[in-house]
Amino acid sequence: MAVARILFVLPLPEPFDYAVPEGMDVRVGSYVTAPLGQTERLGVVWELLGDEAVAGRTLKPVLSVYDVPPIRDAMREFISWGAKYTVSHPGHVLGMTLRARGGLSPSPTETVFHLTGQVPGKLTDARRRVLDAAEEVGAVNAATLAAAAGVSSGVVKGLEKAGALRAEEMAADLPFALPQPDLPGATLTGEQAEAAEVMKASMRTGGFAAFLLDGVTGSGKTEVYFEAIAEALRVDPEAQILVLLPEIALTQAILSRFEARFGAAPAPWHSGLSDKERRRTWREAAHGRARIVIGARSALFLPYANLKLVIVDEEHDGSYKQEDGVTYHARDMAVMRAKLEGAAVVLASATPALETMVNAEAGRYTRLMLAARPGASRLPDVELVDLRRAPPEKNHWLSPWLIQALKETLAAGEQSLLFLNRRGYAPLVICKACGERLKTPGTENWLTEHRYSGRLVCHVTGYSIPKPSVCPACGAKDSLMGVGPGVERVAEEVRVLMPEARIEIFSSDTAMGGDATRGIIERMETGDIDVLIGTQIVAKGHNFPNLTLVGVVDADSGMKGGDLRAGERTYQLLSQVAGRAGRAERPGRALVQTYAPDNPAMLALADGDRDGFLQIERDVRAELGLPPFGRLAAMIVSAPSAEMVEEACREISLAAPNGAGIELFGPAPAPITVLRGRHRRRFLVKSPRNVDLSAYMAAWMARLKPPRPVRISVDIDPYSFM
Numbered sequence: 223m224a225v226a227r228i229l230f231v232l233p234l235p236e237p238f239d240y241a242v243p244e245g246m247d248v249r250v251g252s253y254v255t256a257p258l259g260q261t262e263r264l265g266v267v268w269e270l271l272g273d274e275a276v277a278g279r280t281l282k283p284v285l286s287v288y289d290v291p292p293i294r295d296a297m298r299e300f301i302s303w304g305a306k307y308t309v310s311h312p313g314h315v316l317g318m319t320l321r322a323r324g325g326l327s328p329s330p331t332e333t334v335f336h337l338t339g340q341v342p343g344k345l346t347d348a349r350r351r352v353l354d355a356a357e358e359v360g361a362v363n364a365a366t367l368a369a370a371a372g373v374s375s376g377v378v379k380g381l382e383k384a385g386a387l388r389a390e391e392m393a394a395d396l397p398f399a400l401p402q403p404d405l406p407g408a409t410l411t412g413e414q415a416e417a418a419e420v421m422k423a424s425m426r427t428g429g430f431a432a433f434l435l436d437g438v439t440g441s442g443k444t445e446v447y448f449e450a451i452a453e454a455l456r457v458d459p460e461a462q463i464l465v466l467l468p469e470i471a472l473t474q475a476i477l478s479r480f481e482a483r484f485g486a487a488p489a490p491w492h493s494g495l496s497d498k499e500r501r502r503t504w505r506e507a508a509h510g511r512a513r514i515v516i517g518a519r520s521a522l523f524l525p526y527a528n529l530k531l532v533i534v535d536e537e538h539d540g541s542y543k544q545e546d547g548v549t550y551h552a553r554d555m556a557v558m559r560a561k562l563e564g565a566a567v568v569l570a571s572a573t574p575a576l577e578t579m580v581n582a583e584a585g586r587y588t589r590l591m592l593a594a595r596p597g598a599s600r601l602p603d604v605e606l607v608d609l610r611r612a613p614p615e616k617n618h619w620l621s622p623w624l625i626q627a628l629k630e631t632l633a634a635g636e637q638s639l640l641f642l643n644r645r646g647y648a649p650l651v652i653c654k655a656c657g658e659r660l661k662t663p664g665t666e667n668w669l670t671e672h673r674y675s676g677r678l679v680c681h682v683t684g685y686s687i688p689k690p691s692v693c694p695a696c697g698a699k700d701s702l703m704g705v706g707p708g709v710e711r712v713a714e715e716v717r718v719l720m721p722e723a724r725i726e727i728f729s730s731d732t733a734m735g736g737d738a739t740r741g742i743i744e745r746m747e748t749g750d751i752d753v754l755i756g757t758q759i760v761a762k763g764h765n766f767p768n769l770t771l772v773g774v775v776d777a778d779s780g781m782k783g784g785d786l787r788a789g790e791r792t793y794q795l796l797s798q799v800a801g802r803a804g805r806a807e808r809p810g811r812a813l814v815q816t817y818a819p820d821n822p823a824m825l826a827l828a829d830g831d832r833d834g835f836l837q838i839e840r841d842v843r844a845e846l847g848l849p850p851f852g853r854l855a856a857m858i859v860s861a862p863s864a865e866m867v868e869e870a871c872r873e874i875s876l877a878a879p880n881g882a883g884i885e886l887f888g889p890a891p892a893p894i895t896v897l898r899g900r901h902r903r904r905f906l907v908k909s910p911r912n913v914d915l916s917a918y919m920a921a922w923m924a925r926l927k928p929p930r931p932v933r934i935s936v937d938i939d940p941y942s943f944m
């Protein structure tokens with residue numbers, strides 16, 4: 223009788239041993255259930271030992287095995303490595319790969335209805351509508367068909383009795399259509415073809431390879447990696463390809479582009495999926511039947527059966543960093559996963575992260591360059607608007623130069639985009655009578671005024687109240703005043719300046735849900751919007767041919783807060799936004815409003831000198847020993863009260879191990895000092911590159927026995943800090 227070491231989806235330090243009953247087909251990597259305590263738990267066989275391992279022990283038996291291909295060795299290694307690297311329990315990381323348990327079982331079936339072609343004797347209006355709907359939507363279940371026809375499901379049943387519809391049992395989750403690599407793609411330009419050829423050659427050779435696809439905005443990076451995907455499928459028709467995108471860029475537009483190129487919609491994976499869609503993608507990926515999966519960062523943890531290529535689009539994007547629970551950076555993890563799977567990985571960006579550039583320069587990634595936009599399209603001219611010299615009027619936010627440009631663009635019948643990364647009307651509300659700044663109770667977070675909904679909202683915690691009519695501090699009436707601009711306020715300003723313009727706001731408040739978003743994108747495409755005012759949701763992935771002016775309302779807003787990547791991130795975001803302009807025949811321009819026109823990030827934007835800017839950033843970080851030239855880790859401590867968290871921090875400080883080259887800072891208040899009622903502090907640890915900082919943090923954690931309400935978590939290579 224063999225022994226299975228089972229890793230459970232629980233925060234346990236190691237696997238447990240179980241007996242494999244005779245005749246049960248259990249392999250390394252099998253998904254199984256086994257008894258743990260009083261319950262039956264899901265786990266994965268991490269190791270199989272021979273009969274001798276039983277050696278007189280009484281072991282509980284494995285209860286059942288799922289009919290899903292076992293997790294591959296590469297994936298098990300990935301989980302183990304990921305747990306070590308992020309200083310988490312392997313069971314916790316395993317749990318991240320099992321976010322759709324319904325996918326472990328075959329698809330449930332449902333009854334669907336087909337037209338028989340027979341016309342029922344009695345053809346009421348309701349019946350006719352159902353038959354018309356069935357013609358249009360095809361074979362679906364009774365509820366869906368009835369909803370499509372706007373009748374009760376009784377009508378559908380009646381038509382079945384009358385012989386006009388025929389019932390059939392079918393899988394509820396259908397497989398994904400197979401992509402066809404040989405449909406025609408774009409005719410590539412010389413430099414595009416060259417870049418594509420290097421990646422295609424690598425697909426033919428097979429094995430691990432890493433590429434940086436470094437191309438200016440609109441240079442055709444997507445078209446180029448399409449060719450790498452097509453080649454992967456030609457070489458191995460069962461190859462699986464993972465395309466990672468920042469969640470915000472996962473729009474219908476990009477899905478449609480995949481569908482147009484490969485004749486089949488890719489399998490999606492993101493936070494907006496229903497349970498049914500989620501289990502379908504999980505199951506099809508695990509069985510190797512979903513060939514192209516396009517998803518947000520967590521798609522990296524799907525159990526692919528035959529992964530050959532991973533694309534990380536917009537690889538510099540900050541949203542690849544997962545900040546909750548197991549903190550990881552999906553770009554770095556994607557490279558590791560590809561290495562373990564023997565697959566190729568392509569990091570694509572117009573503004574690669576400094577880390578990635580350094581890796582490319584060190585020869586760890588092959589750099590492929592796209593310097594130009596294809597055809598007549600060229601990069602927009604970027605001009606800085608020095609707000610010290612051309613300030614807006616009091617309580618206004620647009621400088622005369624930008625207003626002039628907006629009016630010219632409107633007169634030319636072209637579109638403008640105003641970018642301001644602040645939702646709502648005003649980011650701060652103060653009382654004119656007593657000076658009170660309205661905050662979320664128990665925190666230092668300001669409340670943002672939203673006129674659209676009439677509420678004050680905390681963008682950190684989600685706390686929200688209707689806007690009060692009296693000041694909560696002094697009781698003065700009508701004394702509350704919004705300070706500073708949000709997109710709603712800028713829209714108000716533009717409406718007054720250009721009453722004839724058609725203006726819309728594009729932010730997560732106005733475009734919740736796919737329909738509203740699609741509506742705005744369509745109206746931009748059809749020219750029904752003259753001025754679009756948006757948050758970072760507009761920055762990525764959109765192609766609006768008639769958009770020729772981009773105005774950045776407050777280029778300095780992202781520079782505050784002492785974050786080591788603030789300059790880099792500002793540069794990336796603003797060049798991304800500017801890159802929305804002039805994507806078709808008409809040339810575009812971008813006006814960037816700033817009070818700091820001498821800041822290196824602003825100068826580089828104006829000169830289009832990305833590499834010069836990165837060089838400056840690089841020198842600063844090398845000098846200070848910051849990533850990627852040194853390592854950072856954070857330890858975040860939280861507790862229900864400030865006293866308790868401070869007491870815990872004293873103990874934690876004392877327990878910190880000594881290590882060569884290790885520098886310890888803190889405890890300091892975490893960037894979000896109070897979150898969901900918990901007070902937070904953080905330690906920051908810095909080490910030289912050659913130190914295994916994960917191991918150091920794990921050793922430190924192992925010495926800590928905090929009292930129950932205190933929580934401690936580790937963030938390797940943190941991205942947000944004071």
Ligand SMILES: Nc1ncnc2c1ncn2[C@@H]1O[C@H](COP(=O)(O)OP(=O)(O)OP(=O)(O)O)[C@@H](O)[C@H]1O
Pocket residue numbers: 408409410411414437438439440441442443444445446572596763764765801
């Ligand atoms: N060789 C080509 N022939 C015709 N059209 C092309 C070609 N290359 C790119 N395009 C078109 O140019 C536009 C920009 O291309 P694409 O979206 O691939 O660029 P990108 O570099 O991925 O852009 P971004 O930096 O905004 O992500 C798209 O509409 C695309 O279809």
Ligand SMILES: [Zn+2]
Pocket residue numbers: 653654655656657658693694695696697698701
């Ligand atoms: Zn007051």
